[in-house]
Amino acid sequence: MEEKCINREPSFFRPLGVTMRGEVRVIRIILSGWLLAIVGFQLFAYLLEVSYSELLLEDLVFFNLPIQFWLSGQFLPLWFIILCILFNVWMDRNTVQSTEGSLRFRIKPASGEDE
Amino acid sequence: MDFGIIQLAPLAMVISMFALFILSGLRNSKRQTLEYGFGGSYTGRVGIGAGIASNWMSAASFLGLAGIFYLKGYFAMAYVVGWTGGYVLLLVLMATQIRRFGKYTTPDFVGFRYESEKARTLAALISIIIAVVYCVAQFRGIALLVGWLFGIAYIPAVVIGTSLLVSFVVVSGTLGTARNQKLQYFVLIITFILPLMLLTRKLGYFWILPQFGYGAAISELQQQFGFNWSEPFASTTLFEWFALCFTLMFGTAGLPHVLSRFYMVPGIRDARWGVVWGLFFIALIYWSAPAYGVLARLFEARNGIASNVGTADAADMIVLSAASLGGLPIWAVGLLAAGGMSAAFSTTAGLLMTGSASFSYDIYPRLIRPNASESDKIYAAKGFFLVLAAIVMLLALRPWGMIAEIAAFAFAIAGNTIFPAFLLGIWWPRANATGVICGMLTGLVISFLPLFTGNLFPFILQIFPLTSSAFVGAPLVMTVMIAVSLATAPPSSTIGLFLRKNVHDCTESS
Structure with missing residues (x-):
């Protein structure tokens, strides 16, 4: 049996229902990956600059670029694309599953087996 | 750059490109209405992505980003990260939900969600303010390009650029051309990346992927000319970097002309996957833009030009200079x-038309003439288009920053006003009309405070920098x-019921 949660107010911090809970869970995971990468890479570059007085940042080169250039200028946009793909794949799978679930729910009473 | 000389060959290329867009628009005008989702067909997710990218690509991306990189070095990475990372916020927190609301403009959304005509009118006014500020950045780009093409000074170039823009909109409108956004994106990306490949090839670098090849120029600048790239936070603080980056992200998720892309896409899945393609197409430009700034520095160093020389005007033209x-x-x-002109023209024309439509449908019949007929609204839209163009032209005569900085101010306004209104409107059912009106007004005050009181109270500029005020401002507005x-x-x-049933589908098994 299913019921609509019509008497309670859902929010990002208090999601209600299977679909919303699942959606909010994946949004939290994606946003954590997004925030950690942005803040983490800048702190990494900042700490290297402060601790080693630029020496290490001169030597660390990746794909022909200084490490901080590569991480912020090349990798982060790529990481954002990856996060968006992961989110979409999850949403597509979730949509298919919920559609299948709702179809089963509709078909059963029509066959008369549950009644 | 040579001023005082008419650049005949580049001028011919600019004219040819606009002729190509108009002809293609005429040919595809019928098909294009379908692409916007009002008909029964569309050009697929790649097409939606190209539309998002073409809509996004402005003078700030094409000219401004390289200029900021040239002048401010690593600090410009905040623009790259901010302008791409904002799409993650947009996708996961808003795109799907906005589509479920089924409203076609930002004022429509605010008016419906908050059940308030006042909130709707305020959202329309804010959309117009954002459009005006964003257009000033584009006008600066247009004026610099027109000045170079015709060999004239900045101020007459602003006036000529405005006349050309208005003429372009009138000609396109009279002929009934629709913008072929896919073609426009692919022309833009070719005009941006092909010269960069030629430059890196000429230097003997890895030219097939110049986005990586320019690293050799950084090494050369460092080893032979003592140009220091290894202190990313030497001339700026970590707070300034994060403030700018997050402001641009909040602004990306709150810019009316970016949000409008999701109202018009036929399906939710297409809207979501369109964002991924759009982000990829946008990233192609942002992976490449820093290279122009670095290569310009290298050429200058080789020609014996001191590294600390560089005005804002020169920096905004650095792509051409390189x-x-x-x-x-x-x-x-x-x-x-031609690419820069096309990016600036299409963005400006779109924003001015959106702004005038917002005036004629959300403000004119509600505040000025309650019984206005449809034809009155159309005349109001046409008239307001010219008024907006004149306002932007006047503001562009004395711009308050570089192209990217002016655009960032528009992002700050959107991040302080529209972004909190949408975010709480979608994710917190308790948000009401009084709350959103107070919030958006607070956001406007925060955005403009540094412009008017920054010189009197320097601490305001530190907490709410003009281009980066939404980092502290947006959470404050939400509070x-x-x-x-x-x-x-x-x-x-x-x-409340609409949000539970239609937006969040909170069906619960028991």
Whole structure:
């Protein structure tokens, strides 16, 4: 049996229902990956600059670029694309599953087996 | 760059490119209405992505980003990260939900969600303010390009650029051309990346992927000319970097013309996957833009020009300067000029038309002439288009920053006003009309405070920098919205039910 949660107010911090809970869970995971990468890479570059007085940042080169250039200028946009793909794949799978679930729910009473 | 001389070949390329867009628009005008989702067909997710990218690509991306990189080095990475990372916020927190609301403009959304005509009118006014500020950045780009093409000074170039833009909109409108956004994106990306490949090839770097190849120029600048790239936070603080980056992200998720892309896409899945393609197409430009700034520095160093020389005007034209200093043929420089002009023109025309439509449908019949007929609204839209163009032209005569900085101010306004209104409107059902009106007004005050009181109270500039105020501002606006909403009556049960059933689908198994 299913019921609509019509008497309670859902929010990002208090999601209600299977679909919303699942959606909010994946949004939290994606946003954590997004925030950690942005803040983490800048702190990494900042700490290297402060601790080693630029020496290490001169030597660390990746794909022909200084490490901080590569991480912020090349990798982060790529990481954002990856996060968006992961989110979409999850949403597509979730949509298919919920559609299948709702179809089963509709078909059963029509066959008369549950009644 | 040569001023005082008419650049005939680049001018011919600019004219040819606009002729191509108009002809293609005429040919595809019928098909294009379908692509916007009002008909029964569309061009697929790649097409939606190209539309998002073409809509996004402005003078700030094409000219401004390289200029900021040239002047401020690593600090410009905040623009790259901010302008791409904002799409993650947009996708996961808003795109799907906005589509479920089924409203076609930002004022429509705000008016429906908050059940308030006042909130709707305020959202329309804010959309117009954002459009005006964003257009000033584009006008600066247009004026610099027109000045270079015709060999004239900045101020007459602003006036000529405005006349050309208005003429372009009138001609396109009269002929009934629709913008072929896919074609426009692919022309833009070719005009941006082809000259860069030629430059890196000429230097003997890895030219097939110049986005990586320019690393050799950084090494050369460092080893042979002592140009220091290894202190990313030497001239700026970590707070300034994060403030700018997050402001641009909040602004990306709150810019009306970016959000409008999701109202018009036929399906939710297409809207979501369109964002991924759009982000990829946008990233192609942002992976490449820093290279122009670095290569320009290298050419200048080789020519004995001191590294601390560089005005804002020169920096905003650095993409063309790099190609010119690198000895590329004039047609390659012309390609860049044509691409930059096209990016600025299409963005400006779109924003001015959106702004005038917002006035004629959301403000004119509500505040000025309540019984206005449809034809009155159309005349109002046409008239307001010219008024907006004149306002932007006047503001562009004395711009307050570089192209990217002016655009960032528009992002700050959107991040302080529209972004909190949408975020709480979608994810917190208790948010009400009084809350959103107070919140958006607070956001406007925060955005403009540094412009008017920054010189009197320097600490305001530190907490709310003009281009980066939404980092502290957006959370503050949300706090105001929450406090005021909790202190006043909750929204109607109708909107609560709509959010639960239609937006969040909170079906619960028991």
